[in-house]
Amino acid sequence: MTDSRTPQASEALAVFNHTGSAPDCFELHEHGVVSRQGDTRTYTAFADIQDLCLFASGPDATAGLIDNFAYRTRAADGWTLVSGDVGEFSKLMDAFRSRYVAQRLPVLEETIADGGRVAFRYVRGGVFPDLQTQELALSAEGLHIDGATWPYESLKRIDLNHWAETVSLQDEQGKTVFSCLATRILSSDLFVNLVYDRLGRTAEYA
Template identity: 25%
Template structure:
């Protein structure tokens, strides 16, 4: 799968990490070995014997208490050893993502699904866990409707996020500008009051429709030539009129495909200023 027709060269592969599995297996083996030694009476409480033997060599022990109590403790330890192992194994299963020059191939249970960067209309970022920076990325084509989510469990997630955003910005922007130039309107979605976590993906979005000479925001038209500039400070995206009034403002995290929207808007403002 290093090269696929129509997708170009494979850039990277991202699947759930196996590191926690290896750690859990190591702990499980260690505690299982300890339990086996006790079961084989290589280690017994001092109450039952003042020394333990290992391959015929006797050594003093420091355990005290009843034998059955020690067994119950080992059983409890084994429960704690098995639990993270099962959790780790469960977390290690999941979708694998192959990132190519022109698109993404998702592998899930042997089934492959392909989406081109230029066909991704909504691209969203959100944080999970203790991360302050976005460590999850979601994307979709609106005709299909269903979000594909690459989570923080995937290896090298930040590399994947950077690659997807940069390739999408170039390829989707080029496609959008061609559509706009022939008179079509392109819809960008946003959530005005985004909330942490992926639940914001299920909220009904608002729309900005971009045309060659104007924007339609909440059914209100804003001419491109009346937009002097825009900013993305403090995790917000703001459009300013020539009077330096804010014509539009919303959270950058809640704006889908924000990088592509900014690139499109920058191109239209530049073209409008040159006319």
């Protein structure tokens, strides 16, 4: 719905039209995105988006080529899907991801600085939108997963060149404490940035 936060269509930095089913249009704004279906315009601020899911479907699924993404502000909310039917899909996805990181990352960094935990989810099974996910979290103390906490100083150096496909964290003994395809981590761009920043204070990089 349109409310006081919803920017005017004329203020959009770019408009991407959908050739298939709804939403029929996406407006990219400085601080958020508007999905438009007919006369209904729904605005979502980048800083409020909790989960961003990148995935492949159709004949490109086995190749791992991302041709869809979806976002939501809470895990309990429904997803807004942006499919490859949108014109200039790659341009929209790249602009969306960069603005999302720029505006959501400071929110998460502030949460950690204030002593809170930042929760992420990674996909263990299922097909979008029926995903089976498991939670992990980051805080000032370290990585929290499966009820255990791994202090950042206990994690060994990481070759960041491998992060394009797999995010893998190992402890000082070489034991893998977490490993997952980057595209299987919801909001993986944010997760990688936060881990990079934290490990950068305690570890060397290849």
